[in-house]
Amino acid sequence: MTAQTKVREGHVVARFNSRDVGAFGEVYSALYEHLHHFAATVCRGSSLPPDDIVHDVFIKVWARRGVRFTSLDGIRAYMLTSIRHHFYNHAIHERHTAEYRRRLEADEDLFVVQMVDGGLRAWLNQAVDTLPAECGEVLRYHLEGWRVNEIAERMNISERTVHNRKAEATELLRSQFDKDALMIIILMAGNL
Numbered sequence: 001m002t003a004q005t006k007v008r009e010g011h012v013v014a015r016f017n018s019r020d021v022g023a024f025g026e027v028y029s030a031l032y033e034h035l036h037h038f039a040a041t042v043c044r045g046s047s048l049p050p051d052d053i054v055h056d057v058f059i060k061v062w063a064r065r066g067v068r069f070t071s072l073d074g075i076r077a078y079m080l081t082s083i084r085h086h087f088y089n090h091a092i093h094e095r096h097t098a099e100y101r102r103r104l105e106a107d108e109d110l111f112v113v114q115m116v117d118g119g120l121r122a123w124l125n126q127a128v129d130t131l132p133a134e135c136g137e138v139l140r141y142h143l144e145g146w147r148v149n150e151i152a153e154r155m156n157i158s159e160r161t162v163h164n165r166k167a168e169a170t171e172l173l174r175s176q177f178d179k180d181a182l183m184i185i186i187l188m189a190g191n192l
Contacts, residue, residue, distance in 0.1 A: 009071065009072050010071075012026050012027065012072070013027075013069055013070065013071060013072060013074075013075070016069065016075065017068045017069060019062060019065060024058075024062060027072065027075060028058055030072065031072075031075065031076055031079060032054060034076065035054045035057070035076075035079050035080065035083060036050050036051065036054050038080055038083060039051075039053040039054050039083050039087070042083060042084060042087045043087055046087070046090070046091070047094075048087065048090050053083050053086050053087060054079075054083065056086060057079055057082040057083055057086055058079070060082065061075075061078070061079070061082070124143075127173055127176055128140060128143075128169070128173075130172075130176065131169050131172055131173070132168075134155075134157075134165050135165045135166075135168050135169035135172065136169065137155065138151055138155070138162055138165040138166050138169060139165075139166060139169040139170075139173075141154065141155075142166055148162050148163065
């Protein structure tokens with residue numbers, strides 16, 4: 001490596017340490033192929049795309065402003081270690097998720113949980129049917145996972161109105177659930 005190349009690399013690393021976007025792009029371009037190859041080797045047989053790992057590692061380094069480097073080789077070494085850790089963390093997560101699914105599927109009470117969930121949903125739907133039309137519609141969209149701005153756009157009302165209708169619906173249901181909750185407790189006590 002020539003003295004001029006070392007000076008240039010030192011300048012890029014200093015700019016990278018100060019999180020200069022241009023330097024970030026230069027380092028990314030310089031290291032991407034090597035890091036991608038390493039990630040592809042580490043991830044072989046996994047569902048995790050090597051591109052994603054490399055991108056995630058670069059973004060994490062970018063966000064951690066306290067991490068400083070003295071050379072391009074230092075950045076490369078840090079990135080390689082980070083890629084390995086990223087893959088191991090992903091693999092551990094995948095194992096835990098698979099184990100959780102196995103336990104959930106094997107759980108004999110799953111059928112009961114699904115029945116109770118279905119019953120509660122039916123109960124909630126009946127309760128929502130008793131609400132004023134606009135309140136019920138807002139609450140149904142909310143329960144389906146729509147965002148406030150999406151509900152407002154869909155119903156052609158303001159976001160503030162969505163918040164107000166949701167609050168009204170919640171208050172009306174709260175008073176209704178208190179009475180019904182007592183009935184459920186009485187019915188459950190009778191089955192014991």
